[in-house]
Amino acid sequence: MSTRQNLLRASRVRLAVVFAATLAVATSVSAAEFTWIGGGADNNWSTDANWLNGARPTPASFPGSGTGTESITFSGTSGGISNIDIANASGDARINILAFAEGAGALTITSSENKRLVAARINLAAGTTVTIDTALGLSNGATNSNNIQGTLTLNGAISGNGFIKGSGGTVYLNNTNSDYTGPTTITQGTVVVTKLADGGANSSIGKGNSTPANGAQAQYLVLGNGASTSARLTYAGAGDSTNRLFTIHQSGGTIESAGAGAVQFTNTGTIAVSGAGERAFNLRGTNTGRNLINGSIGDSAGTGVLRLNKMDSGTWILGGANTYTGNTAISDGTLIVNGSLLATGDVTVSANARLSGNGSAGHVTASAGSIIAPGDGVGRLTVASMDLRANTVLELDLASDGSGTAGTDWDQLNVTGDLTLVALGSGNPLQIKLTTFTGAGEAGLLDSWDASSNHTWASIVAFSGSVDYDNAERFVVDADGFANTLNGVFNVVRNGNAFDLVYTAGAIPEPATCALISGLVMLGFIILRRRHRH
Structure with missing residues (x-):
């Protein structure tokens, strides 16, 4: 029996949970928030006592054709639930905000019917661990801003627009075939990827733009947001090269090579440095292969002096004509x-x-x-x-x-x-x-x-x-x-x-x-x- 089957058997009931904006009832339901507290005598989705104030979403399985305006929060111990299966023949599972509060425990979201989870935002409190195995859609045509303080693992392919990682937690982007076209912005915390590729090709951080160039192309990977110095991209793959440039925001950032193979940023263009004030750019990791930054690193305008720190036991190559003065x-x-x-x-x-x-x-x-x-x-x-x-x-x-x-x-x-x-x-x-x-x-x-x-x-x-x-x-x-x-x-x-x-x-x-x-x-x-x- 597989691990996933064991997890399903461990729950006293198999939950078919699909989040959507329009409920399968005769009357329309406006945007609502539902909070799972696991306070009932069982793990049943249909037990009112498992929901805050006895308010549960009904029916237990939503159609997938809605606009995704509802929010669902898991809190407490989640009643011992460890696996949630998105199973609905009507379409994707749509939601506005999917939140995991402190104490929610370790949860895995899967889809036995290969449905996507389409969300505008995913929030994780510190100490929570969530794995989403199903494909993820970034909804509403906008760049998703996710407040991740715990550990989020995304194993499915990601589609839609850009992805923003906020707060000090860790996000694992394990799928190598994501095709979202917007930027990947790491404002705080760590994003771990297994695949990087040239602009226009699918990768762990989407496909970005097929024509790498200075300026706009550098926005397809952004480190920092001006307030935190903890923004980090960690490469954990078998060895890749990419012609994509990136931006170092005024708070600085880190690129870490910690996989089995080296990672090479081959573009010889200018790496964008935005915002005023001093910042640090850190090259880290234990990989001793030929990790490469081939672009030119400089200061930003005004007082934006950049300094570079080579840390950890690995190897990095600087191939460009760098002009930073720090x-x-x-x-x-x-x-x-x-x-x-x-x-x-x-x-x-x-x-x-x-x-x-x-x-x-x-x-x-x-x-x-x-x-x-x-x-x-x-x-x-x-x-x-x-x-x-x-x-x-x-x-x-x-x-x-x-x-x-x-x-x-x-x-x-x-x-x-x-x-x-x-x-x-x-x-x-x-x-x-x-x-x-x-x-x-x-x-x-x-x-x-x-x-x-x-x-x-x-x-x-x-x-x-x-x-x-x-x-x-x-x-x-x-x-x-x-x-x-x-x-x-x-x-x-x-x-x-x-x-x-x-x-x-x-x-x-x-x-x-x-x-x-x-x-x-x-x-x-x-x-x-x-x-x-x-």
Whole structure:
């Protein structure tokens, strides 16, 4: 026996409940409100005592041809009812407001006859859990405004106009084939979706507009309403891309990638930022795939400064020419900048967080224990200035034996201004972590390597301004990711306005030794001599 059948059997009576504006009686009935309190001796819909003041909707099954002006509220314990079946051959179940008050318990609305529930508004109090398995119509040709403080799961396809999620609860839009054409506006709380698609294609948030463009198209997904900072879209699907843009309202908002696959917003247009005042745009989630925001993010007019926060352990890519002037904070996970961040905004990378990419940024502070990884693969990350603090890790990908060019054949960190090495020394070095790549661009053996010869990768770090250092033990090289055979040591040396990575065949290092080599100031030795690999 299925779970649904068990739920139906658990109730002492099967309820055929269809909400409509016109009752199946000879006389017309004006708009009314009915409240289920479950106060009777049974679970019967027809028992007057189960309804507030003994006023029950009659008959128990309504026709589906009405205008949907009535409101029905479930409150108390709902008399133990856990499953409501919309079953009426006359048409869809229509209602104005379907409300679930505090204490209503967990309810499921289904339709054994595949009828739609057509409603203008659904309200859920905090602590309530409601699942609607039947298809949902957004009635009256208007954008539905729903006050959801509990948890609402919509498993059926949604049709009609736009959908507004209000209050601090959670709505799950699990159907991948919804075709409503209006906007999805998240004013507060969380909307969880399993499918996103290009404009004009059905998805969890409808189909929007088939012609993505700046301005109006960005209104088909709106985060925030000016009063709350809790608006969040959570992607929980298997992996999707969409060419739809979106709007960040003055209260800001969050996009979270928490599914099995990555989500990519591929449109290179301008992401709308509306309203005055500062706001935060948060990129969250645990998915470590190539989650992408490809549009350009800026400030709004006047005082509308936007700041960006990369949170949680997942990965996000910024691909656009971003113009927002607020700061960028990477508190966890990886932020890949393949576009650009405006030079006036500071970037802070926290411990264990990672900044990567082929793009550019303003001033960067790499906190102790943070990771800087130039390139997206082999490439170049350009920053206006940088503070590198103790125990920072600089990840370098090497695709050649030193033949070629920095930024093309091996990674380069390019600092166009001043480079400051903060509190680095023998006990708190900057760790250079090496990974070799094949000619096919995959991690593995270098195509050409001679362990018995010396090699130099020039300008792994380049700077145009000053560099602040006060001793020779700034760097230590971790060659565990160097897949080829080694029979020597790595040094990092300064060469004018650059640092080079040097491999010396057959050499045995003396830790903490500083020497002048061919006019170069040696800043650090590898402290681990690799054994010969077979």
